[in-house]
Amino acid sequence: MTTTLLEVRNLEKKFSSKSAWFQSKKYVHAVNGVSLELNERETIGIVGESGCGKSTTGRCVLRLIEPTSGEVIFQGKDITTLSKREMNEIRKDIQMVFQDPMASMNPKLTIREILSEPLIAHKVPQKEREPLLNETLRLVGLSENHLERYPHEMSGGQRQRIGIARAIILRPKIVVLDEPVSALDVSVQSQILNLLQDLQEELGLSYILISHDLGVVEHIAHRVGVMYLGEMVEMGGKEQLFLIRKH
């Protein structure tokens, strides 16, 4: 039996545009009433054209952007109501992989420093850090001799592996993948996707995969949601969605 790990109910995010004095504020409905359920060891793909609110949904789940309303229930708790401190505890279990690995890493830090950041943030004891670093690097197909490098000294694929390593080093339950392969060469894309699938198997991860590339979603997602203008217009099993296309 599958257990629900994360439940998003009626998630809504409105961005207000700055207006002149005495003028009523204008709102942009970036996410409008999105609901989804993520089961253990499952990958949910969210697809849609650019600007439809997929990334905002992902960021709202992690509260990198505060949602306007709605609930995000993780382990029985609505995380949208948690304090910043409590939320930081939850972040250990929900991590994110970003689209552009180069931009998501501080160019002035070495890979060791970049990968140590989650360990320091969540106070992993010093003596456990080194084995974790090595083990995680091995999991993503890199070795210890990459630790002393800077991000610019690595190839795009290697950098995204580091991005993934950073997300899984704390052994989270959920990883939000925000266009994880769209900045990569086609030849590297499949390697990274396979790596993600293997990691899911090995570590029991659940993914929320945000992508505009249907091929990518078809490759690794179990269920797919289609977003259009901030709304989830369709949600269903992969086969159902790709065979009977409504949108």
Added chain:
Amino acid sequence: MAKSEIYKPIQARVTSKSPMKLRADFLKRIFKDKRAVVCILFLFIVSIVGIFAPIIAPFDPEELFYDSILEAPNKEHLLGTDAIGRDLLSRLIYGVRVTLTVSLLAVAITFFLGTFIGLVCAYVGGWVDNVLMRIMDILLALPSIILALAIVAILGPSLTNAMIAVGVASIPGFARLIRGAALTIKSSMFVEASRSIGSSHSWILRRQFLPNVTGILLVYTTLFIGVAILDTAALSFIGLGAQPPTPEWGTMLSEGRNYMQNAWWLATFPGIAITMVVFAVNFLGDALRDIFDPKSSG
């Protein structure tokens, strides 16, 4: 693709560079720039002269030679003597200590408070940013020397107060610079990544912001040293900084002004000293800017 293939460590194509090596690279770039080398050498010599002033100076800066008052440069007093018979060269040499210490401390005040305010404004944003930046705007509306004058007027004329005044007066400009640089970093993806990881605010500021503003910090701190030397000397010149008989270059310039017509050396040598040090510091700042940001050269 087979699982084993994915897990196989990828051999790096680029040779790795350790942080030590990167630092060495940076030093190499500085030493390639002739301007920077000459300035560093000059400032190094000036600092050495200041540190070893008691050994290098031929006389005590406050020793009076009653039989050689207002004497032009000669063999005994290489740069001449002043109106009460003190050796000008010795006073200039001891003056290095006062001038450099005061301006460096003033810059330290600017550096720490300016960086702190700039980073906090950029990072926290909202009303904190608004309030602090409006205060900075008000302070920026006044020329820094006028602001320094006002501060000294409140605190009273002394070298320490001049130092505080010069330091505080430069904070608004510095804070604005750092805020601008930090705002670009704030919107960068790696800061968002840090937030998604759950890193603390202090960690994000220390590890993500600071390393990325070091270049700007270094360049502008160097440039501010020049401003600080000039402002301290200016305050002393109008009698609000170092008080006689302290051998401070601005004070010496001010004292020499009264004898310009019959003892040119009294104002000329302190003037040259101030000019040369300020030039060296400014040139060094420019060189560092070119080294850190090759796009801005030319």
